[in-house]
Amino acid sequence: MSLTKIIKEKALDLGFVAVGVATAEPFTLYAEEIAGRPEMYAWGKTLGQRASVRDLDVTSFVDPARFIPGVKSLIVVTDSYWEEDFPPSLAGKIGRCYLKGLFCPEDNFHSQRRRDLKKFLQEQGIKSIYGPAPARLSGARAGVTNYGKSCFAFANEAAGKSSWIVNEPYLVDRELEPDTPTMKVECPENCRKCMEACPTGALYAPLKMDPRKCIAYNTYFTTGGIPREMRSKMGTWVYGCDRCQEACPRNKKWMEKKKPMNSKLLERAADFSLIKLLTMSQEHYEQKVWPLLYYIRKENRKLWQRNAAVALGNQGDPEAVPLLVSALEDPEPLVRTHAAWALGKIGGKQAKAALEKKRRLEEDEGVRKEIEEALKEAESEEQRAES
Ligand code: SF4
Numbered sequence: 001m002s003l004t005k006i007i008k009e010k011a012l013d014l015g016f017v018a019v020g021v022a023t024a025e026p027f028t029l030y031a032e033e034i035a036g037r038p039e040m041y042a043w044g045k046t047l048g049q050r051a052s053v054r055d056l057d058v059t060s061f062v063d064p065a066r067f068i069p070g071v072k073s074l075i076v077v078t079d080s081y082w083e084e085d086f087p088p089s090l091a092g093k094i095g096r097c098y099l100k101g102l103f104c105p106e107d108n109f110h111s112q113r114r115r116d117l118k119k120f121l122q123e124q125g126i127k128s129i130y131g132p133a134p135a136r137l138s139g140a141r142a143g144v145t146n147y148g149k150s151c152f153a154f155a156n157e158a159a160g161k162s163s164w165i166v167n168e169p170y171l172v173d174r175e176l177e178p179d180t181p182t183m184k185v186e187c188p189e190n191c192r193k194c195m196e197a198c199p200t201g202a203l204y205a206p207l208k209m210d211p212r213k214c215i216a217y218n219t220y221f222t223t224g225g226i227p228r229e230m231r232s233k234m235g236t237w238v239y240g241c242d243r244c245q246e247a248c249p250r251n252k253k254w255m256e257k258k259k260p261m262n263s264k265l266l267e268r269a270a271d272f273s274l275i276k277l278l279t280m281s282q283e284h285y286e287q288k289v290w291p292l293l294y295y296i297r298k299e300n301r302k303l304w305q306r307n308a309a310v311a312l313g314n315q316g317d318p319e320a321v322p323l324l325v326s327a328l329e330d331p332e333p334l335v336r337t338h339a340a341w342a343l344g345k346i347g348g349k350q351a352k353a354a355l356e357k358k359r360r361l362e363e364d365e366g367v368r369k370e371i372e373e374a375l376k377e378a379e380s381e382e383q384r385a386e387s
């Protein structure tokens with residue numbers, strides 16, 4: 001059996017749902033795409049200062065030889081993250097790929113499997129580096145995935161040919177037999193459902209997404225206030241967003257397929273409820289949330305509270321009002337600002353009374369302005385309801 005086949009068999013034995021091999025020349029298409037709109041990616045260069053991930057300079061992914069001089073091939077394995085069902089209480093709040101913990105710091109099945117594959121390659125005398133390549137393009141070049149207009153990679157065969165998958169590229173210093181690339185878009189010609197479903201306009205054209213407008217980016221890669229015009233559009237998402245994938249007819253069959261419940265996640269679901277996230281202690285955050293959902297730094301619990309306040313405002317449940325009123329007393333102006341916004345959004349007597357009281361007492365000018373805006377919003381909401 002050829003070495004390529006041996007490696008592929010091993011990857012499938014380890015439980016990856018697909019594996020392919022690509023050549024390792026520079027990704028010129030990728031280089032052209034990011035050079036055409038550098039302003040959309042500049043944020044990545046300082047990302048490590050804001051989030052608990054490394055800086056992300058996408059231009060560095062263009063040439064695999066930058067990471068392994070003399071790189072010969074790319075092995076691309078595909079992971080399917082929706083083989084088990086997710087607790088319904090988390091739907092519309094946390095992106096499914098994060099809940100699955102594919103890349104989280106917890107030592108889990110996925111990290112062990114990556115280590116196993118790397119060790120296996122090492123035993124074959126192959127030097128490998130995991131990661132530094134454009135994953136979706138690598139998958140298409142390796143013949144395991146194709147594209148959707150949503151910018152997501154869709155499996156050619158695995159996971160019901162859906163986009164609930166991720167490609168994981170390994171750069172290797174060995175010439176392997178490449179697969180036939182599937183660099184194509186396999187969407188129905190007239191379909192635009194993903195673009196229509198995107199509430200923020202981040203997905204602004206087929207195969208074009210502005211990450212700065214994406215809800216996912218705004219939930220975990222920003223550290224200030226969420227722009228006011230964005231808040232209503234975020235719905236109840238607090239970490240990631242799956243709306244464009246959920247709207248996609250190519251994903252429908254897999255979404256409807258009966259799957260066993262992820263029992264471990266079911267046990268943990270209450271740890272991530274919106275109320276819990278708004279009110280959680282630092283201890284809860286560090287022990288229960290961060291080990292799975294780690295992009296937001298440990299010292300930035302307030303960002304989770306910010307996101308939860310916005311989500312609760314959009315959920316519009318009056319039962320959240322007393323907790324949002326308490327959040328108006330939070331030591332962090334960022335939390336008070338977003339709690340005020342949420343109270344304005346939900347409206348009602350108790351919310352208005354709390355905002356009016358706080359308007360007189362609030363010392364931070366920025367928060368006071370938000371309270372003014374929130375009161376206007378609550379009043380116009382009341383007028384709309386009466387008319
Ligand atoms: S993840 Fe959400 S916000 Fe981002 S492009 Fe898709 S629908 Fe739009």
Ligand code: SF4
Nearest residue numbers: 148150187191194248
């Ligand atoms: S929603 Fe339609 S256009 Fe968008 S990725 Fe799915 S099939 Fe393609």
